[in-house]
Amino acid sequence: MQDNVRAITPVSISGLIPGAPSTGMPIFEKIRPEQLFVDPSYQRDIGERGLRQIRRIVEGFDWARFKPPICAYANHEGKTVLKVLDGQHTAIAAASNPHIETIPVMIVEAEDTVSQAKAFIGQNTQNLGVTNLQLHQAAVAAGDEDALTLELTCKAANVRLLRAPNSQISDGSRQTIAVKQIEGLIARRGRIMARRVLEIIADAERGLITATHIKAVEFLLTDSEFADNVSGEDITSAIIDLLYTAEEDAKRFAETHRMPHWKALANVWYRKCKKRRGALRAA
Structure with missing residues (x-):
């Protein structure tokens, strides 16, 4: 019985500019x-x-x-x-x-x-x-500009970007592996806001900084419903006061209100914050 085989044939490259190898053949x-x-x-x-x-x-x-x-x-x-x-x-x-x-x-x-x-x-x-x-x-x-910017942002916030998961020191405070979330935050909000978000979480010194934490704080600082009512320092205080119970409260809040965990966590922290009108968004 003859095997069913097919020859390698080129595909249409209409509209493409074929790349010429910049180095020799391996x-x-x-x-x-x-x-x-x-x-x-x-x-x-x-x-x-x-x-x-x-x-x-x-x-x-x-x-x-x-x-x-x-x-x-x-x-x-x-x-x-x-x-x-x-x-x-x-x-x-x-x-x-x-x-x-x-x-x-x-x-x-x-x-x-x-x-x-x-x-x-x-x-x-x-x-x-x-x-x-x-x-x-x-x-x-490789000297990638975006990667170096991310490193500088973390350093400015006194946050250590870990080289591998599960490599944190002690409880993981001021440490993170959330490289993609920080990368996206810098792209959306710029270095100054990214640094502020990281500082708010890091200053609470309540364990490893996760992507969920970053999204929640970004939301509180930028959403029109919350941003004018709380300062970064209020959020840090709320994180400290609630300790680790915030995660459990957020889980229940997310289930009750059918929303993502990060948004539920933002709401839990916000309810604990000292509310103020005209608070500095990222002072």
Whole structure:
């Protein structure tokens, strides 16, 4: 019985301007995986989840399912080495498997850390296994203006952007992993408002700053129903006074009024605030 196959054929590119490669075609080499390096400025550390993934690859190692790591030449301590831009779990699994001596790797042109970080972003933007935090760290290493603005905004608010989930110190006060929410806040409201929102939550020092907290405070400071009635300091005081009961109250409020949790939390905080007319919105 003949297999049903189809040939690769081009599609219409009407209206497109085809991009010309800015670098040369990648090359393939066989390398001992132990000779590869990883740059922590844009690559994640191997956590428990990563270790489980590596163990699965080791146990089920199959060349038919092997995806060559993507690497680039770099200088390390005066020597030329290969950095892994994508595929460090595969490389570690191969290094851990006694049946594997060498693996093929694809080597692309990316001479410095900035170029390599940009390549990492390009390889992983659609990779569900790569977190927004990792992509942000790579963007910082690549000198991305928006990523650097986000870092400066957090620093100005005395808020630490964590490098990985569950890596907070103590109770997580003045720390956050809500990189996408902060990014969106800066885009919508600008750096000054973003800094103010973060300061209001951080000054309460009531644990990790979440996306829900950020959305709730942004809402209170910008919605016409609330903004003129409370100040940022009032919101901070409300967060302190309610402590962690606010989350439970918000959950019940959201169920009763059929609204998103962040909006319910904003209402809970608002009810606790000292109301005032003509309060400074973000003084």
